[in-house]
Amino acid sequence: MTRAQRPMRADAQRNRQRVLRTAAEVFAAEGLSVPVHEIARRAGVGTGTVSRHFPTKESLYAAVLLDRMGQLSGYADSLAAEDDLGTAFFALFGRLVREGAAHRGLAEALAGSGFDIEAAASSAGCNVSDRLRRLLSEAQDAGAVDPGVTFADIKALMAGCLAYDGPDPDRVIDVISRGLRVPG
Known part of the structure; x- marks a missing residue:
């Protein structure tokens, strides 16, 4: 050995x-x-x-991010077991925005260093994007999220939330979440 x-x-x-x-x-x-x-x-x-x-310092960056993604994956998996998939999707969306805002520098450094976080996360079994995509689809099937919303839309909205530099990110998350819901 x-x-x-x-x-x-x-x-x-x-x-x-x-x-x-x-x-x-x-x-x-x-x-x-x-x-x-x-x-x-x-x-x-x-x-x-x-x-x-x-x-290397880059391997420490990567390990920190993958550790966090592992925790977020566990959170996403626990949400996926819930009965209300709409609430589960919106909970994960909000948490990812908050996490991204808290660790933006780390994610940007990894993106700029040639580190493929999606591939590393998939290899480690903690691809949060896959879990978010699946919860979006399930929330749409349950009638909680507008069926015209795509995963690309969700990623763009998350990027917009991360660019927001105001005092109350939860308010912005709430506004976006209301806009994603099925009307009525």
Whole structure:
């Protein structure tokens, strides 16, 4: 069994999770220019520990985003099990907009670095776009979302929400959600 195939020790797994949590908080609050050694310091580990788990800063960016996408995928899967698929779709739409606004810098950095987040998410089993597309279709089938709305429309609306820089993003999400519903 190679080193890569062996299960990670419990303390190594805890350190990895601590680094991911710390990096996510730091990137969201301060941007992507924070050096790896500062993330290590704040996580209470050495720089070598970070480097063993994430050989490059880009791999740390990717891991943070994929970790978050895994959490969002779990949220989407729990919503898909609900009886009210319209409410489930709108809950996921709103959460994705809020998450995108909170982690916009990270997503932009990955997009600019040649990292294909859709492919990585699919490989990791956490493609949130696929889940959103499926919930849209199911909400339309249930009569909760206008059947003329396409997934491309949803992506464009989400991009518009992310461009909004006003004081109350929930208000904008609410306005858009009302516009997506079947009239009457």
